[in-house]
Amino acid sequence: MIEAILWDFGGVMTTSPFEAFNLYENEHGLPRNFIRTINATNPDGNAWAKFEANSVNMDEFDGLFAAESEKAGYRVSGKDVIGLLYGEVRPRMVRVLKHCKEHYKVACITNNVAPSNGVALVPDPARAARVSEVLALFDLVIESSIEGIRKPDPRIYTLTCERLGVAPEKTVFLDDLGINLTPARVLGMQTIKVVSEAQAINELAEIIGLDFD
Numbered sequence: 001m002i003e004a005i006l007w008d009f010g011g012v013m014t015t016s017p018f019e020a021f022n023l024y025e026n027e028h029g030l031p032r033n034f035i036r037t038i039n040a041t042n043p044d045g046n047a048w049a050k051f052e053a054n055s056v057n058m059d060e061f062d063g064l065f066a067a068e069s070e071k072a073g074y075r076v077s078g079k080d081v082i083g084l085l086y087g088e089v090r091p092r093m094v095r096v097l098k099h100c101k102e103h104y105k106v107a108c109i110t111n112n113v114a115p116s117n118g119v120a121l122v123p124d125p126a127r128a129a130r131v132s133e134v135l136a137l138f139d140l141v142i143e144s145s146i147e148g149i150r151k152p153d154p155r156i157y158t159l160t161c162e163r164l165g166v167a168p169e170k171t172v173f174l175d176d177l178g179i180n181l182t183p184a185r186v187l188g189m190q191t192i193k194v195v196s197e198a199q200a201i202n203e204l205a206e207i208i209g210l211d212f213d
Helices: 017-027 034-040 047-052 058-071 078-082 091-101 125-135 154-164 178-186 197-208
Strands: 004-007 105-110 140-143 171-175 190-193
Touching: 004 154, 017 034, 017 078, 034 058, 047 058, 058 078, 091 105, 091 197, 105 154, 140 154, 154 178, 171 178, 171 197, 178 190, 190 197
Parallel strands: 004 105, 004 171, 105 140, 171 190
Antiparallel strands: none
């Protein structure tokens, strides 16, 4: 029996940053998915991994990412990429979250950047307010920048379950990246790869038996 539903934030509760990456690439004459390729190269030790684990500050990340991207053929500022991260909140997904909260424990596991790194996490104040309202709905929010570990490290999933007081096999986890879902499945979680909002909601409804229409 499912007792908790765990959610990624960016790309699940909000629109995907990959759309913003592609727009930036198009505007700057970069190959499509170039930024994603940089982030996926040496994923446990690259600039992105260090920044989300809060082991480098914003200026250090900016230089490291620029060096990694330049090595791959095109120099891209890390600060430019950070500015592309935060999409719009998905109202329907928020309604689903609220419905789920009436029946299950709900938690967010997010790879993010610490405010102390000197970056405005959501530059638009109105959007920042909407994000804060959604985050406040969760019973628990686990942030990579605070814990010092990030998805797909299995420890971040076990930590979440321990704090919620649930066994992994009694949870469902939604994320838009397959690499983050693999260790969750190994731990016994049921997983949903969020390809689209409607697809993810339909799959969640099938697993837990709630009607979201």
